[in-house]
Amino acid sequence: MAKWLWSIQGMSKERMMEIRGRNCHPMTMKVTLYKEPVFIHQGHMQWLWDVDGRRYLDLFAGVATISVGHCHPKVTAAAERQLRTLVHTTNIYVYPPIHEYCEKLASNLPDPLKVVYLTNSGSEANDLAMCMARLYTGNFDIITFRGSYHGGSPQTMGLTSLVDYKYPVGIGLGCTNTMCPDVFRGIWGGSHCRDSPVQTTRECNCAQGYCVASQHYIEQLKQTFLTSVWSRIAAFFAEPIQGVGGAVQYPKNFLKEAYKLVRERGGLCIADEVQTGFGRTGSHFWGFQGHDVLPDIVTMAKGIGNGFPMGAVVTTREIADAFAGGFHFNTFGGNPLACSIGSSVIDASRAPLCPQDMLAIFEDIKDMGILIGKGGMYGQTFRIKPPMCITMEDAHFFLSVFNKSIQNYMEKR
Ligand SMILES: Cc1ncc(COP(=O)(O)O)c(C=O)c1O
Known part of the structure; x- marks a missing residue:
């Protein structure tokens, strides 16, 4: 090191x-x-x-929180600009950053998930989601997976299903947990249950598109419906990949089937994207997209603000309206500083660097002793195509030079 x-x-x-x-x-x-x-x-x-x-x-990124990099220059610049303009006011006034941000966040979610409520943390977001689901459905029971973590506030402690985070106080009324469909460590699971190169060592002979383990875990959910809750439920909360619970990936199609069963019982499907949102899973912007499901409510925090305390609940107009009957106020949720920072996090895009910046990095790499190529419609791609006699040592040398050149570039901006 x-x-x-x-x-x-x-x-x-x-x-x-x-x-x-x-x-x-x-x-x-x-x-x-x-x-x-x-x-x-x-x-x-x-x-x-x-x-x-x-x-x-x-x-570890401050527990899956630094989404685009510590002190990312663009986020820092946005924060500095906003600090000089207006640090705080609340949404009892109308100010541009909250509207710019809500529109931007909503544009990153599919229809009909277009209504945003901003909070300061994931626990707060999940608290609100619980309340919205109960008000909208008129039901009370909420189901989560064993091993889940959804927050440490009195309400969300009920959703959370890990002994270390529980206290012997009256919390979490109406929260029930069900077996987590963990095909890696759980009692069912085979050699190609989940969408991952890492599978359990157990073999299975499931035909393409069918997973016996998934069906067993669905049976467990049905048992929970039969034994532990009223016939109508308020919600089912699940992370697309369980985070604190140990990076648990569910069998293919489990969430799809579970969402169907939950909706048949009047419940809302809530995706807790506190750890998986904002591109964290790599393949998708939201973890739920990897399961081909559409939640009724999405909660988010952590990576949303790249370290600035922020959270959000995004839902449909109808569900949001059910909550608007009362009055709810949050002093800091959606304040101008939070919104400017959140906006800059979403803007950290895949847009190509301009040709001068590409050239600066290209030159720097050459000055450190490595020749590479360049290509792409915008000249945005470094083309690394060495002769095949290249050694592991050469590859390591290239990577350290490349890292250094990117670091040099970031420091000069
Ligand atoms: C999946 C998930 N949901 C909710 C929370 C709670 O977020 P916060 O700590 O911002 O209250 C966490 C925190 O680790 C989390 O991992």
């Missing part, structure tokens, strides 16, 4: 830990991940530096 030659001046590690022990809630001691805590000082894109200047490649 590369080590930088400097170390920051600031509060010593010992003093930070002393204060953490004395003045911070004991929970902060419990959540410190490693035996020796990691003392973070600074971040840039995928990199973090600790207080001694040691560099880490951050593949």
Whole structure:
């Protein structure tokens, strides 16, 4: 691991830990991940530096939250611009950033998911989604998967189904959990149940397009309907891929079938996209798209603000209207700073770099001793086509040069 030659001046590690022990809630001691805590000082894109200047490649991203990179220059610029214009007002007034943002966010969701309510966190978003589902359907029961995490507020603690996050207090009335269709560690699952190169070691002989394991797990959901809830339910919450529960991928078509059964019982289907949204799964902008389903409500947070506290509930006009009968207010949800940051996160696009920028990177790579090609309709593609006698060492050398050139480019912007 590369080590930088400097170390920051600031509060010593010992003093930070002393204060953490004395003045911070004991929970902060419990959540410190490693035996020796990691003392973070600074971040840039995928990199973090600790207080001694040691560099880490951050593949956890502040718990799946840094979506486009630590201190991404475009996000930082948007925040700076908004900080100089208007940091805070609430939606009792009309101001451009919230409208620009809501329109932009809605344009990234399919019809009829076009109505946005902004919050400060995922727990808040899920709280609201629970309330909306109950008001809209007139039903109370909500079903989630065992092993799920949907938040730590009193209501969402009921959705969450992990013992470590439970407390012996009266929470989560009306929340029931059902077996998680985990074909990797669960009791059913075979060699091609899920849409992933990683499968369980168990064999199965399912015909193309049919999954026996999925049917077994659907039977479990039906048992839950028969035994644990009223005949009509308010909602079914599921992450498209379970995050805190251990990156659990469900068998193909499970969600499709589950959504059908939930709707037959009057319930709404809610996709918790707090971890999977905003392109995190790679293939799709939203995790639910990978299951070919259309939720009634989508909740989101974390990556939405690239580290700025933000969340959202997006739903249909009819469901939103059912909530509009009362009055709900959120001081910070959708404030101008949050909306400007959120907008800049969505704008981190795949648009090609301009030819001058491509050239600058191209030249830099050559100056560091590597020749590559260029192509594409906009001259946007670096073409790397080495002779096939290339060694692993050469490939590593190229990657470090390429990374360095991108880093140089980002720093100059
Ligand atoms: C899937 C999921 N939903 C909801 C939440 C709660 O979000 P927040 O911590 O912003 O309240 C989390 C947090 O880890 C999460 O992973």
